[in-house]
């Protein structure tokens with residue numbers, strides 16, 4: 001645990017959210033923890049300068065930064081930033097790059113991802129956002145949902161922590177499925193993160 005805040009005597013767990021695009025999940029997670037005295041979102045990290053998540057971060061007064069793919073792959077500049085902000089845990093919320101080995105090594109069991117389908121279906125390289133919902137519709141699936149999982153060195157693998165489902169009707173478009181899936185994400189992702197943090201940092205449990 002790095003983020004010890006002496007002033008209050010509480011352990012503060014610092015989260016970095018990695019996001020490549022819109023950032024509606026990032027904003028929802030920031031809002032959820034905004035009243036917490038023990039958990040906070042301290043940094044937004046992106047691989048896209050123009051991602052709307054930066055605009056959200058600015059409005060919410062959370063620092064945000066961008067790194068190139070090469071910097072993510074090498075790891076050093078990203079790890080420096082994470083150290084500067086005393087980051088304890090990483091949440092991927094619509095982050096489209098594969099997380100490199102140096103980051104995996106620095107945060108073992110401390111990087112959580114959300115995927116907008118029921119893994120192991122409709123996962124893997126190139127499967128993100130609307131492409132996933134279109135694949136669900138094209139496959140004629142009668143349900144979809146969300147998967148929240150720890151990550152490993154492969155896309156959309158790693159231990160699954162939580163899944164929730166929604167119906168897919170024969171008349172549903174990919175947009176319709178996206179709306180249902182987003183609702184599930186907003187409802188469940190922050191609580192699942194909170195539970196994962198309690199598991200990752202059991203010593204600070206009494207302080208929460």
Ligand code: GAR
Pocket residue numbers: 019021022023024025026093094095096114115116127128129132182185
């Ligand atoms: C979310 O639906 C998330 O599950 C998905 O991207 C969307 C980001 O939305 N992630 C992936 O597809 C990763 N494979 P947001 O930027 O509005 O939070």
